[in-house]
Amino acid sequence: MKVLMYLLIPLIGIGCIRHAEVNDEVEGFDYQEIGVSEAQGFEINYSDNYITLITKSIDGNTFFRDSLVIITNPTFKFDKEVKTFSGNTESVVVQSSTHLSFIQALNTLETVAGVCGLKYVVNQEANEVFVNSQPKEICNADQMAKEVLIGLNPDIIFSYPFGTSGVETYEEVGLRSLMIAEYLETDVISRLEWIKLFGILYKKENEANSYFESVKSEYENLKLDSTIGFNFIMNLPFEDNWYMPAPNSLIVNLFKDAGLNYYYEDRAGTENILVSQEQVWLDGSKSDVWIIIAQREGDFTKQDLMNENPAYGEFKSFKTDQIYFCNTLKKDYFGQGILEPQVLLKDILFLNGTLKDHSPVYFERLK
Amino acid sequence: MRPLLLGIVLLICLGFFSMANIAFGEPELPLSEVLGILIGYESSEPMYSLIVSHRLNRTLLALFAGGALSTAGLILQVYFRNPLAGPGVLGVTSGASLGVAVVVLGGLSLGTVQGDVMIVLAGIIGAMGIIALLLLASKYIRNNISLLVLGLMFSYFTSAFVNTLFLGASEMSTRKYVMWGLGSFEGVPMSQLVIIIPIVLALTFMLLAFSKSLNGMVLGESYARSMGVSTRGLKWAVILVAGILAGLITAYCGPIGFVGVAVPQLIRLGVKSTQHVHLIPLAFIGGAFLCVLADFIVRYSGNQLPVNAVTALAGAPIVIYIIFRLNKRSV
Known part of the structure; x- marks a missing residue:
């Protein structure tokens, strides 16, 4: 019996070793590198096999940090704990109507499968698209309707870093989320730059970059010193x-x-x-x-x-x-x-x- | 002698904190300016006059709201012969809240929360409706505790109904109702106060006329009848007075808890009398003092604390004490 125990213990140990995840379902894709010039709340880091998006608190705010790794090389193996994404954004859930603005600017409103506060959306273009796409309400008073979320199974949930986001719960049920805190930026141009983050997620980084640069240039010319x-x-x-x-x-x-x-x-x-x-x-x-x-x-x-x-x-x-x-x-x-x-x-x-x-x-x- | 002494002490405290509530706060105004404005002098700074009148209005509202809620609580306690009865506990405040919710969340409001006739009427109807239901139920339910539980059930029911109304309400209505629900003595203009104050005073004086009947009710309905008290008349007086007082104040100030249950008990403990000719004015002054003090604390917390929290901090321990006392007596 003891001999059997000695044999089993190492086997159990081997079983507990975390295996790296192989991304069989991910296709690689080409991308254009863009940088962040003004915003302090997010970073874009490029590596040979992936792009890392990091969102974070800005000095003086309550601390938070989140990240999402977009796989650009399907053969590269990641540890299980890394939050990875194929980069094919076909279905998203937004916790704030401000997230909709960035999505609208990239002409991808039809990907919105769920919105928190759907009846309060005043964005006319979004409401027109929603007539056909019929996104779901994902908030019930100040709580997230988790069953609805699970049913939608979106590619990404764009969430608030504070309050009712319930990020831990998303992860537990296998949903992928990314905290968005564009409102913590200290100027309007920095806030607009978050369009680049959405641009990368929708593989429209060039479009996002040129929109940002043109608005920034106009703003800089107008502002009084x-x-x-x-x-x-x-x-x-x-x-x-x-x-x-x-x-x-x-x-x-x-x-x-x-x-x-x-x-x-x-x-x-x-x-x-x-x-x-x-x-x-x-x-x-x-x-x-x-x-x-x-x-x-x-x-x-x-x-x-x-x-x-x-x-x-x-x-x-x-x-x-x-x-x-x-x-x-x-x-x-x-x-x-x-x-x-x-x-x-x-x-x-x-x-x-x-x-x-x-x-x-x-x-x-x-x- | 004891009621008179307590009355004098309470009046001095009420006067002191009422003045303090008007004279102090952010921004700090020169005391001479405040006193000058109060006795009718023109201020060198027009905004000073507006600030003083704003503070005066909220102090007056706190004073009469506290008096009204405490008086309503007193007569409910006598009629239901239950020391734990009060507008909040019996669900009367919830009834008023339901009335307000139907108007505000249902989009029937004509303007701002304060000063909207529909809201005030709905608040009063809601409060009176719950009292009427309780009185009806009291015919079949003799046990005091069961009646309190029934009041709590009414509260749960109205809360659930209000939550349902939230689903269909607009963002603005929802915000308006939530703000109202925090409770405040702020923002009611003198044009509204000149309506509220006479109503509260008239109903309180009307109750004084019923003080002998209320004395009889303390010993039970049959005893009161044997003394020649018209219990039916008293029942209607209770519905009318407690309903209007609680509904009116809840509509204007939001649900203010514990004043109606804690203050009458404290007054009874203080004077050890069952004479309502003493208890009614003392409960009024006591309630007024508690609410003015609560508003003073709210303002000194930088308006961070809702009135409800302050009255609960003061009132809840008293209610707990009463429960222990009742339990001791029954053991």
Whole structure:
């Protein structure tokens, strides 16, 4: 009996050794190498046999790191724990409508099999495609509908790094995901550069690269290097609190590029700044410009704004008609706006009087 | 003497924290400016006047909301002869929430949450509906604990119904309802307060007229009848007063928990009296004090804490104490 035990133990040990995975079903493909020039939240690393996409947190944010290896040489063997992908993206699930924008720009909306918050998608082009492709809702309140996800069995799930992503669960059930955090970038051009990551996944890296370069060039030509002297506050309160974006946030940097100064520039940190409503009232009475990005039904006017709170009537921007409003219920600011940062910049430059011939697309002067 | 002493102490505390809630906070305003504005002087800075009136409005709402919820809790406890009864426990607040949810999530709202007549009416109808159901059930269910469990079942049912409404609601409605559900005394203008305050005061004074009947009910319905109390009239008074008070306040402030159950008990422990001519005003002042104090704490937490969390922190230990006390008595 003991002899049998001695014979079995090494056999069990051999059985437990992890074997490298052979990628029999993967076909190799040619690709064009592209680099990342602005974005800090992702990397593209090229090797002889694969491309590694790494997504990660940016300094000051809660840490996360994710990666996906795209196999370019089918004969190369990877360890089982490496998250590999053939590069044939035919079916994806997106956790945010912002991911849809990049997919739309690459004309691959028909690959979207599932969306979180499907009924809230305001992207007209996406909704037109969805009439035929019929993607599924993958979120149930603030939870992921895992059974739906498993049923869809997408090639990739584009997920949030924080909150309800449930990435561990995806991996457990054999689904492949990649964390996308383009919104953590600190400027709109860096955020746009994430189109390159999607470009690689859809084997449209050249298209993505040239789109990015042309928008970047236009934006760089438009942006102001010096201030025009106006300072600005932002948005509307949530109950009694007013969350102002951090001074180095993407949105604040966009308006700084339009020559405006942020009223809360001296506040530290990378997270939103919590200011009491009453404090903002006082600051609003001194601030030149008030930029509001919010959802409002109907034709929202200054009077409607004052009906929400009479204190707004005492704001300097209210008295001087310097309230720039983007109604996200009507304008696809969070979708198409990501792809058109140069248009966002033009809108603000036009509204603050720096740019003449332009018809605002996203922002309007509240009247 | 004891009710008078407690009343004076509570009034002093209420006055102190009400003033503190108006005078202090971010931004810090000069005390002389705050006092000047309160007694009617024009401020050099127009925004100061708006800030002071904003703080005054929320303090007044907290004061009358607390008073109303505590009074509603007191009469529910007497009528159901259960020290654990209250608008929250019996499902009355959930009924009001259901009413608000039907209007907000069902797209029937006419404007903002505060000040929308439909929302207020729906809140009141929802609260009164649950009280009426409980009173009906109390004919068949004599056991107090069973009645409380029934109240909890109503709460579960209404919550499930609200969750179903979420499925079809728009993003804006959903956000509006979630924000309302956090509970707040913020944002109700004076034009609305001049309606809320007289209603709350009128109903509280109306209850004082029923104080003898309520004294009789403490000893049981048959005893009350033998004293000549019209139990049917009292039943309708309870539905009307508790329903309107709880529904109105819930519609304006969101569901505020524990005030209605904890404060009346504390007052009873404090005065050791069953005379409702004392208990009603004391419960009102006590509830007002707790809510003003809660709002003061909320503002000093940088508005990070919801009112509900503060009232629960204060109220839950009291409720637990009552449960232990009841258990001890029964043993």
